[in-house]
Amino acid sequence: MEYLVYIIIGVVLIILIWWISTSNKLKKMTIKVDESLSGIDIALTKRHEVLTKMIEVVKGYVKHEKETFFEVVKLRKEMTLSEKITENQKMDNNMQKINVLVENYPDLKASDNFMVLQKAIIDVEEHLQASRRLYNSNVTLFNDLVMLFPSNIVAKASKMKAKEFFKATEKQKEYVKVDV
Amino acid sequence: MTIGQLKEIQKEIIRKNKKCNIITSIVLCFVIVLTIFIKSKYGFINNAFVLALIIETISIILISFIIKMCVNGKDIAKFNEGFKKLFVNDALKSTFDDLEYNMDEGFSKTIIDQYSMLDTGDSFSSNDYISGKYKGINFEQSDLFIEEKRVTTDSDGDTEVEWIPIFTGRYMIFDFNKIFKANVQVVSKNFYSHLFPWGKKYSTVKMEDAEFNKLFKVYTSMEHDAFYLLTPHFIDKIKTLYKQLNANIMLGFLDNRLHIAIDNGKDSFEYNVFKPINEKEIKDNIIKDIKLITDFVDEFNLDNDLFKKEN
Known part of the structure; x- marks a missing residue:
């Protein structure tokens, strides 16, 4: 009878320790996911900044084009993940418009200012991809x-x-392949 | 030096070597016969006699080897120098810009220790230092030989010291085309783990590629930078090169440079002095050794400056 009590206490203790460690693991993973999500926020803000500058440069060259209408991107604090994905998609669309316009304006493509920004946007894209992959990797571990x-x-x-998950669009992947 | 002169030196080395071998054989036979004669006349052939015979044989072979090294040492050094000047230097010059080649020197222990990418063990040596530019990318490389001293004590209290080779291969450093803050290290899992002090210092990261995670461990001080540097494309290239090389590799990202260590067990840019000189074979082997450097620039697109900020 005494043994049975010890066994029960032992089992309860093991379960309790396991419960606490699993709970801590989950909390740690939640923190990691939140941290990696803030990495996405930073990358999105940087992308928005560079893209805004690019749009300004492009507008300066192609004042009379109809395609100069760009989607308005609004990044604010406390956005949900789906809102972030939507704003990111808007940025994708703007980037695609810029690429189309650039093809018609060789002077714009060759301008130093634009070339610097184009390099910057590629690097920002790489950082966004890294943040996205890190976030998704943490989400996978958390979801498991x-x-x-x-x-x-x-x-x-x-x-x-x-x-x-923070899904990447096909357009986003293409930007990394841009020729300068 | 010409190939003819190199062949002459080689002939001389082989001739002297043969002479040494003949003398050693005669001396060995004489000593064995003499020992048997003395022992049969004055004592019985027992275990002590067999042991004495073995010790005598080993001593004579050892002495012969030392004599060979004394007789041929200078010629072998001359041959190696001639070989490197004649074949290696020319091949390097035709591939790289701003070339600096030092066949006798390599990375210093202090430099490798400073990088903290690889433990330099208890015995460290390095040679064949090459620095230059390939496709505009600065690089430097050396052969490294690292050994670890292992002392074992048996139940009788006798200690035995063993020198275990833990790294024989190449160490290369390339300018990297991305700017990063954190240090990242990728190590193939079969690598001798004591070589990597970072394993204790930094956390490991799992990438999204299951095959890559099976083959490699990634250490970093910042997870974001690991994902920034190791893009899916880069991960694929590492896997391909790892399979091609069939050797343990380490890739370290430090101070905007890419460090690569390849433990392929080879002493590069060397030639066996007793092997007949075959120009085509020699050139092919040197090209293979050079290709190990150029492959990293080509496969990893290190000359792509899209991510470098303008000065």
Whole structure:
């Protein structure tokens, strides 16, 4: 009888330790996901800044073109992930318009100012890709914990849910291949 | 020096070597016969006698080797110098700009220690230092030989010292085309782990490529930079090169330069002095050794300056 009590206490202790460590693991992963999401925010802001400068330069060259209408991108604090993806897609569209316009204006393509910005946007794109990949990698690890047995029991009890991935568009991937 | 002169030196080395071998054989036979004669006349042939015979044989072979080195040492050094001047230097000059080649010197232990990319072990030597430019990219490289001293003590308290080679290969440094803040190191998993002090200092990162994660460990002080530097394209190239080289590799990103260590067990730009001189074979081997440098620039597109900020 005494042994049985010890066994029960031992099992309860093991479960308790496992529960605490899994809970800590989940909390750490949540922090990591949040950190990597803020990395995306920084990269998006940088992209927006460079893109805005590019648009200004392009507008200076092609004043009379109809295509100079660019989508308005609004980045603000406390945006949801889907809102961020939408704003990023708007930036993709603007970038594509710039690429089309540049092809028709060789002077613009050859201008020093534009070339510097084009290099900058490629680097910013690379940073955004890195942030996105890091975020998605952390989300994968987090979602595995949330969805797979037995850690999903702790996740459910802590009301944690699987997180959304930051999807890259095909257009975004193309920018890295831009020839200068 | 001409190929003819090189062949003459080689002939001389082989001639002296043969002479040494004949003398050693005669001396060895004489000593063995003499030992048997003495032992059969004055004592029995027992285990001590067999042991004495073995010691005598080993001593004579060792002495013969030392004599060979004394007799041929200068000629071998002359041959190696001639070989490198004649074949290696020309091949390097035709491939690289601003070439500096020093066949006797390499990276110093202090320099490699400063980078902290590779542990320099208990015995360190380096040669074949090359620096230059390929496609406008600055690089430097050297052969490295690192050994570790292992002391074992048996139950009787006797200690034995062993020198274990832990790295024999090339160390290269290239200018890198991206600007990064954190240090990142990629190490193939079969590499001797003691060589990498970063493993204790930095955290490991898992990339999204399962095959890459199976083959390599990534250490970094900032995860974002690991993902920034190791793009999916770059990861594919590392995997391909790793499979092609069939050797343990380390890639380190430090101070905007790419460090590469290849433990292929080879002493590059060397030639076996006793092997007949075959110009085509020699040139092919040198091209292979040079290609190891150029492949990294070509495959990793290091000459692509899209990410470099204008000065």
